[in-house]
Amino acid sequence: MIIMEKKSDTVSRRTLLAGGLAGGFLLAFHLPAHAANEPVQPPDVTEGKFAPNAFIRIDEAGQTTLVMPQVEMGQGVYTAVAMILAEELDANFAQVMLEHAPPNDKLYGNPVFGLQVTGNSNSIRAWWEHLRNAGAVARAMLVQAAAQQWQVDPPSCTTANGEVIHKESGRKLAYGALAASASGQTPPKDVALKDPKDFVLIGQPLKRLDTPDKANGKAVYGIDAILPDMKFATVAACPVFGGKVGKVDDSAARKIPGVRKIVVLDDMVAVVGDHMWAAKKGLGALVIDWDEGPNARLSSKDIWQDLRAASEKDGVVAKSEGDIAKGLATGERLDASYELPFLAHAPMEPINATVRLKSDSCEIWTGTQVLTRVQSEAAKAAGLPVEKVTVNNHLLGGGFGRKLEPDMAVAAVRIAKQVDGPVKVVWTREEDIQHDVYRPVYRDTIAATLSDGKIVGWKYKVAGSAILARWLPPAFQKGIDIDAVDSAVDMPYDIPNFHVEYVRAEPPAVPTGFWRGVGPNNNVFAIESFMDELARKAGKDPVEFRRGMLGKNPRLLAALNLVAEKSGWGQPLAARVGRGVSIQPSFGSFIATVVEAEVDEQGEVHLHHVTSAVDTGIAVNPDTIMAQLEGGLIFGLTAALYGEITIDKGRVQQSNFHDYRMLRIDQTPKIEVHVIKSGEAPGGIGETGVTAGPPALRNAIYAATGVALRRLPIDRSLIAGKKA
C-alpha cells in the first residue's frame, strides 16, 4: 500500500494506481506539495464522480473511494466498514481507496449517538444496516444506468467486482464507465440487501487495509503532522487538579537555544521551540509557582472514604423485577462489595494537536474519536464560527476513550493564539498520565440469596461517577447513568427477584471519563467475581453453577460450554494454579472466558493460558474479532495486575510506564479465541476482552489460593503464601 502523495493535481492517476495495486490497497491521504507530511482532509469533491451518498465515490476511471464514518484506532473498523460497503456495492475490494471523513454530524454522525463518535464498541452495530443500504442503493443505481443503456430489464443484470453484467447478451460495463449516467438515476426507495449466504467479503478473514503502512513507518498519525514553519510546544498543567499558574520565572528557559516563546495560560504553561527537545528543555528550566487552590490536600484516602459512604446510601432504582425484599429473605444470604481504582488510558500516542490559527480561520491536525466535538470546542476556544474550523483527522495511536475528549485540541488552540504560525503541541507521557480524564473509582455492593443451588434474590448497587451526565447530558435521565449500570441491569442469569440501584458519586476534583470497556468493565468484574463466591457457598463448580441459570440465554450458554471444553475445565492442576471463568452478554456479544494462572509463594501472579469463546453474531472479519479479543484481554489483564492511579496532595502520583505499568510480552499468556459461527446481527467487540479478563483472572486466583479478592488491582500481599 502507498500513501497517496498528491504533490499536485497533475500527478497522474496511473502512477498512483500502479503503486497502489502493487501493494494491494490505497489509503488516500491527499498531501499537498508544500509540506512533506501534511495530511490535509481530502475535500469531498463529488464533481464528475458518482456520489450516491456520503460514503461512496466512483470516478470515471473506476476508482472507488470509501469515506470512513468511524475512526481507525487499531480496532480494524476501516477494513470492516469497507468490507460492508463493498459487499453490497459489489465493488472490486482489491482496488478501493479509503478516506477519513471530515467533521459532519449530519452525514457521518453515529446513528446511536447522533454525533460523530467512535466508541462503546458500536461502530458495526450502529452502522451495519446503514452501510449495507448505502452500498446496495449505489449498486442499484449503477444497474439502472447499465440497463437503460442496454435497453434491458434491471433484474436481468448482475454485478461483481466493480462491473454490471448482462449474462444473456454477454455484455459488461465497469462501474467507472457508468459513473456519469448512474449519477442521473433516481435512488430506489427500498432496496434488497444480500442474503448473508451470498456474502463474498463479509465473513472472510481479509487482510486489513491500514496495516501495510503501519509496518514501514509511512502511516501518518496526528502527532506526525508537519507544516511549513511549524513550531513545537509542550506543556505543564498545574499538577494539582483545579489549580492555577501563579508566578513563572522564565529567565533560564529563555536562554536555551531553540526556545522561542513561553506561553502562560491560567492553568498551564507551554514552551514553544524549534523542536520538541528545545520545548522540553525549556519547560524543565522554568520555575513555576503554582496556585494549588482548594484541592491541594486531596488524597485517595479521602476519595475512597467518600465513595464508601455514598455507596451505603440508597440509590436510584435502575431496574427491579419480582419482590426483592422477599427474595433477600429466602435462603442463605451472602454480601460483598467490590472496588475499582482510577485508571489512566495511556494510549501509546500521547495526546497532541497541531493548530494553524489565523484571524479568520483555524485548522487542526489531530487524531480524535469525536471529530465534530473537537471542531465545535476548538471554535469556542478560537472565538470563531464553527464553519471556520477545519479538523483533519488521522489514524489514532490508540484511543481507549481518551480521545473521546477534545481537551488537547482546545489547549492547543489556546496556545496557538500566542504563537505566530502553526504549532504542534505534544504532551509528555508524564503530562498525559497526570492530566488524563480517568476511569472513575467505583464501589459495587451486592447482596444475594441462594436456594437449591440457585440465586433467588439479587440486590446490586453501583456507586460511581456519572460520565454521561457530563459527556452527553440528554442521555442522563432520572438520575441514572445508563453506562454506569450497563451489564448490571441486563445480567444473563435467571433470577426471580432482581434489583439494581445507582448512586451518583462524583470524586472531588478528579475528572472522569470513558475508558475501554466502559460501564461493563466495572459491573462485569463485580458480578462475575461474586458469582464465584456464590458458587462456592452453594458447593458448586463455577461453570456448573452458571450453566444452571442460563435458561434464557442459549447463545451465552453455548459460549460457556465451548470455553469449558476448549480450556480443559475440570482437569487437574498443580498446586497454586487455578482456573477462573467469566461470562458476559455485553455490547451485543456473548463471551465466555477461562483464565489459568499461578500464584507463587511471593504472591506474584503468572498468567498461563487464556481461552475465550465468542458469539458476536455475523463476524464481518473473523480475524479482526480474534485480534480484538486477544488485545482486549491483555488490556484488561494489565489493569487487573497493575492498573491504579492514586492521588496525594491533590496530584496524581504515577507519571510514566515505570510506575504505571503495562503487561509486557514476557508476561503474556497463551491466548486462544474461538469464534462461534452465527447468523445474528453483528455485536460489538472492541471492549469485550477488556471486561472479560479481570474477573476470570480474579476467579483463577480464588481457585488457586482460596482468597476472595474484592479490589483491583490485585494485592499481592493478600495472596502471598496462600494455597487453596
Next chain:
Amino acid sequence: MATTLTINGEQRSFDAPADMPLLWVLRDILGMTGTKFGCGIAQCGACTVHIDGKPVRSCVLPVGAVRDRAVTTIEGVGSTPTGAKIQKAWLDLEVIQCGYCQSGQIMSATALLAATPHADDSDIDAAMAGNICRCGTYVRIRAAIKQAASGRQA
C-alpha cells in the same frame, strides 16, 4: 552545530545541539516520523532504531553520541533481508492494530533475528520485553517472530 549522520545509508546533515536525543532529530528536524515518541525515558521502546544494527532507544540517545555509526530507522529497515522478513511476517499474521508501537517492535524484532536467527521463546522474551504494545498484540508478535525465524509461510 552542524552534524552529519548516516541514516538508512544516506548522509544527512543538520544543525542540532549535541545533547538532543536522536528521536527528536529524526522526527522534528529531518521529518522522519516513522520513529515514535512514547515515553521519553526508554520504558516503552516505541522510539527504537538501530545503531550499527543494535537496537537503541532513540529517546535517550544524544545525537552527539552517534558519531560515525550507521543509523537505521523503520523507514529503511525493509531494505535489509531480516527487516523485510519481519515486516512480511507482521503483515502475514496481521500483528498490527493501532500500529503506533509497531515501528519499535519491528526494529527490536529485526535486531533480535539478525543476531539470533533461530530465536526461541526466551530469546523473544528477553529481546522484546522492552517494547510495550497497549493494543496487546504480543501473542501475534511472538508468532510472527517465530514465522520469520523458521522461514515458514503463514
